[in-house]
Amino acid sequence: MVITISEIVKAGTIPTDIHTFSLSADDKWYTLDGRRLSGKPTAKGLYINAGKRVMIK
Secondary structure, eight states: OOOOHHHHHHHTOOOOSOOOOOOOGGGOEEETTSOEESSSOOSSEEEEETTEEEEEO
16 A cells, blocks of 8 residues: 555645554455455466456466
């Protein structure tokens, strides 16, 4: 997730602290219809991981 300064200004909030956080999307897998899986799929097909389509052969 990336939030730009222009998005913060549009939202009407001004940050008062600097927080660092990391979103590890690599371990989150989804089917094409949006259902979240509990781990990396083993069945052949198309899935979504880290915002990209991945084909499991």
